[in-house]
Amino acid sequence: MIKKLSYIESENTVPYQNLAMEEYLLLHCGKEECILYLWQNRNTVVIGRNQNVWKECLVSKLEEENGYPVRRLSGGGAVYHDLGNLNFTFLVRKDNYDVDRQLSVILEAVKKLGIHAEKSGRNDILIDGHKFSGNAFYEQGDCCYHHGTLMVNVDMGELSRYLTVSKEKLQSKGVDSVRARVANLTEYAPGLTIDKLKQKLLEAFEEVYGLEAEILKMEDLDAGEIEERTKHFASWDWVFGRKLDFQYELSNRFPWGQVTFQMKVKNGRIEDMNVYSDAMKQDLMPEIRNYLKNVRYDKKAICTELSLYWSEDKEMEQMMKDIIEWIGTVDL
Known part of the structure; x- marks a missing residue:
């Protein structure tokens, strides 16, 4: 049973450090605690744990334009992040892990903005058939997280310039382009800002769980441990994996x-x-x-x-x- 809510926002937009913070929070989450972590990455393509980065995005173009190719811990597909996107992570112990309850926080938050959204399958949230949030999941021992994207005002041109989604994958979803599948929340709530969405997420978080959240700050965390984890997420071996001379x-x-x-x-x-x-x-x-x-x-x-x-x-x-x-x- 969850008896404590914690809420924290990242103060930076460097993806390696944000993923390091996410793993740190995962491993330091209390037994009866649920943490909501909000974070943003600048100009980043994030691939799933088992993907081939070279096939999922245009690595050279991304790096030439000061972007970041990044590999996360969870499975799933590649996504593009810019500062028009807000990422969320729910971190809990396995006994308290409830995807429906966690997703209801997102649904309630956008409802407060006058938007009706609905779940699609296990890992997408849609408005009028258009995806604005993709979700992924990860477990490590007794610790679990559920994270996802919230497209507020993402640059769709950049999204399609960097990602190399296979035609086979798009056809399997019944569409013929990346942009045809996705939508920004500002299309349904003009004038929406990241800060306003953060406010609504915190309100919905407290309402869904029936508790008041404790606000955590960066200084509450172990900076040394986060720095070590940041080095791992930024390393060549982790991001690009090993090359194989295969036949x-x-x-x-x-x-x-x-x-x-x-x-x-x-x-x-x-x-x-x-x-x-x-x-x-x-x-x-x-x-x-x-x-x-x-x-x-x-x-x-x-x-x-x-x-x-x-x-x-x-x-x-x-x-x-x-x-x-x-x-x-x-x-x-």
């Missing part, structure tokens, strides 16, 4: 996301591989790499090895079954 690539889109295997084969066995995906369940893809290392490059051997996978998470088990069924149909 074979397999890719398929499932209802739950895209999966790409890059495999380096030596003497008929998978010597090494990368697994990329925009699936929301971020923990499955590293498991696949672990299962298939040193396995014969043969679809029967691959399917047999992957069939040994077991998880308490039935959704991940079904995802693995889907992957096995797909591998069984490809020519290797």
Whole structure:
């Protein structure tokens, strides 16, 4: 049961530090506490935990224009952030993790602005069929977070200039462009500012949970620990991942996301591989790499090895079954 609410706003717009603060808050959240963290990134493309940054955005163009390519802890797809976007994170322990309740804070906040919004699937919030908020989720031990975007007045031209969304993905959603899918809140609430939205979010946060929030400041946090985590999120190894001199690539889109295997084969066995995906369940893809290392490059051997996978998470088990069924149909 949640007995304490905490509210904090980031004082900077550097994405690496904001993600470091998010992880810090995740690991320092009390057992009966819910934290609402609001933050903004300037000129940033944020990719999901298991995505290939080179395929998701125009890295050179982004960096030439003083932008930031960033990898987050959670799964899901790539998103563009500028100062017309406000990010939110709910941080709680697993016993108190309630996505519907957390999303109701967002819905109530925009309702206070005279906007009727609704959830779509598990990770989008829409107005009149247009997405203004995408959400993603992460667990680490007993600690959980749910974070998302709130498009207030995002520069749509910049969004489509940096992101390289595959035609296959767009077709799967029944649209033919990035911009056709999204909308800014200012289209429905002219004159809306980031500060006003923050105010409404804090009000809705307190109303939904029935408690008054304690306001946290940056000086309340351990600056040294946040600095160490910032270095990690800014590192080449974390953002870009390891490069692999692969010979074979397999890719398929499932209802739950895209999966790409890059495999380096030596003497008929998978010597090494990368697994990329925009699936929301971020923990499955590293498991696949672990299962298939040193396995014969043969679809029967691959399917047999992957069939040994077991998880308490039935959704991940079904995802693995889907992957096995797909591998069984490809020519290797």
